[in-house]
Amino acid sequence: MPELPEVEVLVRHLHPLLVGRTVCGVQVSRPKVAAPTPVEVLRQALKGFTFANITRRGKYLLFECRGRRATGCVKVVGHLGMTGRMYLQPADSPLPKHASVVLNCGTENFVFEDTRYFGRFTLDPGALNHLGPEPLSSEFTSESFSKVLSRSTQPIKIKLLDQRVVAGLGNIYASEALFRARISPRASARSLTGQEIHRLWRAIRRVLREAITRGSTVPLDFRGAGSRDGLFYYGSKDSTPAGYEERLAVYDRAGSPCPNCGTHIERLVQAARSTFFCPKCQPPRTKRGEGRGKRAATNRRRRIA
DNA sequence: CACCATGTTCCTTG
DNA sequence: CCAAGGAACATGGT
Numbered sequence: 001m002p003e004l005p006e007v008e009v010l011v012r013h014l015h016p017l018l019v020g021r022t023v024c025g026v027q028v029s030r031p032k033v034a035a036p037t038p039v040e041v042l043r044q045a046l047k048g049f050t051f052a053n054i055t056r057r058g059k060y061l062l063f064e065c066r067g068r069r070a071t072g073c074v075k076v077v078g079h080l081g082m083t084g085r086m087y088l089q090p091a092d093s094p095l096p097k098h099a100s101v102v103l104n105c106g107t108e109n110f111v112f113e114d115t116r117y118f119g120r121f122t123l124d125p126g127a128l129n130h131l132g133p134e135p136l137s138s139e140f141t142s143e144s145f146s147k148v149l150s151r152s153t154q155p156i157k158i159k160l161l162d163q164r165v166v167a168g169l170g171n172i173y174a175s176e177a178l179f180r181a182r183i184s185p186r187a188s189a190r191s192l193t194g195q196e197i198h199r200l201w202r203a204i205r206r207v208l209r210e211a212i213t214r215g216s217t218v219p220l221d222f223r224g225a226g227s228r229d230g231l232f233y234y235g236s237k238d239s240t241p242a243g244y245e246e247r248l249a250v251y252d253r254a255g256s257p258c259p260n261c262g263t264h265i266e267r268l269v270q271a272a273r274s275t276f277f278c279p280k281c282q283p284p285r286t287k288r289g290e291g292r293g294k295r296a297a298t299n300r301r302r303r304i305a
Numbered sequence: 306c307a308c309c310a311t312g313t314t315c316c317t318t319g
Numbered sequence: 320c321c322a323a324g325g326a327a328c329a330t331g332g333t
Contacts, residue, residue, distance in 0.1 A: 002311050032328085059312080082312055083330080098330080116329045118312060127313085154323075163313085170311055251311095272325070274309085 002080035004168025005211035011056045018051040025104030033100050037123040045074045058131045058167030081118025087222040131167040142201040149189040157185035158271050172251045175276045177203040179250045184282045185275045250276040
């Protein structure tokens with residue numbers, strides 16, 4: 001569930017539930033979840049502290065906690081990885097199989113469930129230093145975006161996944177934004193025209209905003225008990241959520257008709273990850289700038305062999 | 306058994 | 320130091 005919109009919706013959901021509550025117990029399932037913070041350090045840091053604020057940066061959740069005497073302030077950096085969920089449940093309810101972190105807050109437990117354990121819950125803020133601008137803030141401009149893209153020969157789709165370029169896009173919304181901007185995912189970043197970059201800049205913001213709006217409107221199941229939650233936020237309580245069909249235009253829709261022109265959506269693999277696009281609405285570059293990286297890589301391999 | 310999956314980081318090579 | 324590619328991480332679904 002974890003790209004910027006999902007994290008944003010989760011933060012808005014958790015904020016009123018957690019702020020003001022005090023942590024009495026801390027349980028961490030395995031060391032790597034808190035790494036590089038030692039589990040014992042995290043436990044001692046949180047015990048007795050009260051949630052003061054919860055915010056987001058890129059795909060990271062930031063939990064601000066304060067001690068009783070305004071002595072210290074602890075900031076926990078959370079990341080959902082691929083399969084992370086966070087929610088509250090009654091303290092006497094059974095914990096999920098893969099409970100990565102459990103914070104007891106009296107009558108309720110705050111649960112960070114993470115099947116694959118790719119997520120993080122740590123005091124180390126290091127990862128935040130490498131993040132690019134927030135896409136929905138004023139620091140993310142068409143001009144700054146253009147400047148960064150002009151230095152790269154990588155396919156634009158791969159560049160969009162680089163968190164130093166812009167923070168919060170993931171595999172789903174990268175495909176969606178390129179479709180909205182009518183740009184081929186294979187086009188090299190530096191080959192984009194000023195007009196295309198502006199379209200892409202707008203598409204990124206629009207796609208993310210729409211997803212946040214939708215996630216805040218539809219009733220969500222944060223525990224993810226829903227059947228079809230793989231692609232969705234956390235799964236809607238409804239097994240067939242209204243509007244599910246049109247939520248994503250291309251992602252995971254290979255073979256389906258493009259909502260614009262009816263052409264079959266195609267799937268391709270870039271950097272070992274799936275990209276979905278409409279070959280007609282997002283046509284390949286005619287001159288140079290497309291497929292170049294691929295050819296270069298092939299030549300390199302030939303030279304080695 | 307094979308392949309796929311919303312993400313990040315580390316290692317290698319150039 | 321930078322850019323780019325690939326494997327690794329861990330578990331489950333189809």
